[in-house]
Amino acid sequence: MRSRVAFKILLHDRSTTAGALIGVIAIVFLVGQQISVLFGLFTYMSVLVDHGGADIWICSKNTDNINGAGYIPERYVDRVSGLAEVAWAEPLLFGGASLVTRDGKNEAVQVVGLRNPRGAAGPWRFYEGGQDGLLEFEGVTIERLDAKLYGSPQVGDSIEIGNVHVRVSAITQSVKGFAGRLVFTNMVKAHEIIKSPPGRCKAVLVKLNDGVNLQAALERVRSVLPGAEVLSAAELSRMTRIYYVKNTGMGGSFGLSTLIGALVGIIIITLTMYTGVLQRQKDFAVLRALGARKLDIFIIVLAQSLMIGIVGVFIGFLLLAGFLSGTLDSPLPSYLPLWIAPVLAGTTLAMCVLGSLLAMRKAISVEPASVFR
Amino acid sequence: MIQPILQLESVTRDFSDGRTIRRVLYKTDMSIFPGEFTIIAGPSGSGKTTLLTIMGLILKPTEGEISIQNERVTHLPENRLATVRQQKYGFVFQQAELLPALNVIENVVVASGIQGQKVSAGLRKKAAELLDGFGMGDCLSMTTQQLSGGQKQRVAIARALINAPALLLCDEPTSALDSESSTIVLDALKQLSKDTTRGLIMVTHDPRVFPYADRLIKIENGSIVYDSRSQGAQEA
Ligand SMILES: Nc1ncnc2c1ncn2[C@@H]1O[C@H](COP(=O)(O)OP(=O)(O)O)[C@@H](O)[C@H]1O
Numbered sequence: 001m002r003s004r005v006a007f008k009i010l011l012h013d014r015s016t017t018a019g020a021l022i023g024v025i026a027i028v029f030l031v032g033q034q035i036s037v038l039f040g041l042f043t044y045m046s047v048l049v050d051h052g053g054a055d056i057w058i059c060s061k062n063t064d065n066i067n068g069a070g071y072i073p074e075r076y077v078d079r080v081s082g083l084a085e086v087a088w089a090e091p092l093l094f095g096g097a098s099l100v101t102r103d104g105k106n107e108a109v110q111v112v113g114l115r116n117p118r119g120a121a122g123p124w125r126f127y128e129g130g131q132d133g134l135l136e137f138e139g140v141t142i143e144r145l146d147a148k149l150y151g152s153p154q155v156g157d158s159i160e161i162g163n164v165h166v167r168v169s170a171i172t173q174s175v176k177g178f179a180g181r182l183v184f185t186n187m188v189k190a191h192e193i194i195k196s197p198p199g200r201c202k203a204v205l206v207k208l209n210d211g212v213n214l215q216a217a218l219e220r221v222r223s224v225l226p227g228a229e230v231l232s233a234a235e236l237s238r239m240t241r242i243y244y245v246k247n248t249g250m251g252g253s254f255g256l257s258t259l260i261g262a263l264v265g266i267i268i269i270t271l272t273m274y275t276g277v278l279q280r281q282k283d284f285a286v287l288r289a290l291g292a293r294k295l296d297i298f299i300i301v302l303a304q305s306l307m308i309g310i311v312g313v314f315i316g317f318l319l320l321a322g323f324l325s326g327t328l329d330s331p332l333p334s335y336l337p338l339w340i341a342p343v344l345a346g347t348t349l350a351m352c353v354l355g356s357l358l359a360m361r362k363a364i365s366v367e368p369a370s371v372f373r
Numbered sequence: 374m375i376q377p378i379l380q381l382e383s384v385t386r387d388f389s390d391g392r393t394i395r396r397v398l399y400k401t402d403m404s405i406f407p408g409e410f411t412i413i414a415g416p417s418g419s420g421k422t423t424l425l426t427i428m429g430l431i432l433k434p435t436e437g438e439i440s441i442q443n444e445r446v447t448h449l450p451e452n453r454l455a456t457v458r459q460q461k462y463g464f465v466f467q468q469a470e471l472l473p474a475l476n477v478i479e480n481v482v483v484a485s486g487i488q489g490q491k492v493s494a495g496l497r498k499k500a501a502e503l504l505d506g507f508g509m510g511d512c513l514s515m516t517t518q519q520l521s522g523g524q525k526q527r528v529a530i531a532r533a534l535i536n537a538p539a540l541l542l543c544d545e546p547t548s549a550l551d552s553e554s555s556t557i558v559l560d561a562l563k564q565l566s567k568d569t570t571r572g573l574i575m576v577t578h579d580p581r582v583f584p585y586a587d588r589l590i591k592i593e594n595g596s597i598v599y600d601s602r603s604q605g606a607q608e609a
């Protein structure tokens with residue numbers, strides 16, 4: 001009967017219930033949206049590493065984020081491809097250049113050069129055309145989400161990047177990086193565009209044979225190339241994200257807005273739940289007189305906060321799903337790892353209960369004697 | 374000889390306003406017997422509600438002992454007192470004090486389920502019968518806002534009876550009602566008072582209800598000044 005009373009009071013006091021619900025929805029949506037943008041940016045930061053398809057990355061010594069890697073000799077490829085553990089090794093080149101748009105403006109892009117025919121670390125999703133486009137000597141890909149900025153060039157159109165004439169041979173979809181708008185091409189064209197020193201690249205990607213122990217392979221490559229930084233893809237990805245979070249103040253800024261979202265939600269919940277109890281003080285006093293213990297009153301308010309929490313989390317997630325599907329394939333980065341959902345739901349419920357503490361305290365302190373006055 | 378259902382021994386009550394302590398109920402000894410309509414009357418501020426809430430285990434006496442069915446309950450912890458209230462007491466207040474969020478029948482069964490007990494179909498049936506007995510059989514699923522004052526008070530009486538209490542305590546249950554509704558409520562209480570398993574105490578300041586009393590107790594300035602029971606004993 002307690003939870004029924006709790007539920008009926010919520011139904012009866014619609015405006016307070018709606019207010020508290022808004023608090024919960026605010027937490028789920030604001031915090032969830034911040035987290036999804038943060039994780040979206042995370043995926044951008046280490047996008048090349050995560051989609052490279054390699055187990056091990058060889059970079060210049062002391063590389064602590066992939067976008068800050070220096071040049072290394074391209075012949076490292078041959079030094080490691082002979083190792084028994086290695087299935088293949090491929091060089092990767094990337095660097096900034098400027099793209100001349102239709103109306104003559106310059107837009108900074110990040111040019112990525114791959115070695116054909118394997119094309120390791122190539123684009124992973126295409127809107128038009130495919131990996132084959134990069135087999136063309138002058139072929140480059142552009143990103144659909146950036147195309148408008150460049151003046152909407154079509155496949156087959158000529159454009160100029162770093163004073164080099166190239167041709168759009170494919171259009172990627174949602175292939176976005178953190179260090180700049182990604183343009184993929186072949187190794188030779190990339191050298192030409194970036195004007196990088198000959199015989200050098202930014203990284204060597206190593207794919208291991210099946211069943212090879214990663215740690216052992218890392219040690220083996222390190223012993224062959226003591227002058228290079230040899231990292232597993234996972235480690236390099238992690239280091240890159242940490243580098244940006246630390247050095248851009250992004251962590252703090254996202255942390256702050258997440259905190260504000262949570263705080264706004266908790267304050268709304270606290271205020272509305274408290275006024276809800278104030279409105280119902282007489283009812284609680286009557287129940288106490290009729291034999292309700294403090295525990296029973298506590299359970300009623302707790303049940304109310306959980307009901308509001310569960311419904312609010314549900315609505316919040318619906319909105320969040322709307323936001324995520326709305327920003328899918330849009331320039332706004334958003335990505336919510338699945339494991340975040342239960343964590344967010346759990347913390348929101350906890351915050352909802354936390355926000356009800358003041359209301360609970362008020363409710364259990366109601367004196368049954370007050371009914372008689 | 375009939376056993377008292379409720380006993381007060383040397384009960385007093387003081388209230389303090391922070392600086393001064395004021396005695397609101399002077400030393401009172403009293404036994405309440407089942408099967409009679411006990412009315413406690415006195416002017417406003419004389420201590421009727423104080424006495425009634427002490428009897429109802431809602432207010433702690435400053436001194437003295439309270440026994441229900443020969444069991445001392447004065448020093449039970451608060452949550453035990455709540456359980457005793459639920460099991461042995463029914464309360465009717467000045468206003469009906471129904472929960473507006475609940476419908477009529479829920480307002481009755483809530484008194485039975487408030488400590489988390491399941492509300493059985495049998496209990497709902499009993500509630501419906503009680504309500505029917507007070508002429509409220511057609512209003513079971515109405516909201517409380519749809520009821521008149523007198524109807525509300527009858528629902529409140531049904532609520533007070535749902536746990537088959539040993540004691541029914543009423544604090545000026547008719548003072549907010551028109552005379553017609555008052556008569557209905559008083560007649561109902563009079564009927565209920567005949568049950569020899571239950572003690573019925575009503576507090577009032579209205580001398581017009583005195584004729585309903587089987588036993589009349591008068592209180593003034595916190596002291597019992599008249600008790601028809603001992604008066605009768607003296608006269609005999
Ligand atoms: N909680 C309280 N604190 C202080 N004084 C109180 C309190 N409750 C009642 N009183 C005082 O006790 C006296 C008796 O009150 P009460 O028992 O309510 O009288 P009645 O019900 O006969 O009108 C009154 O003077 C009232 O002001």
Ligand SMILES: [Mg+2]
Nearest residue numbers: 421422423544
């Ligand atoms: Mg009173």
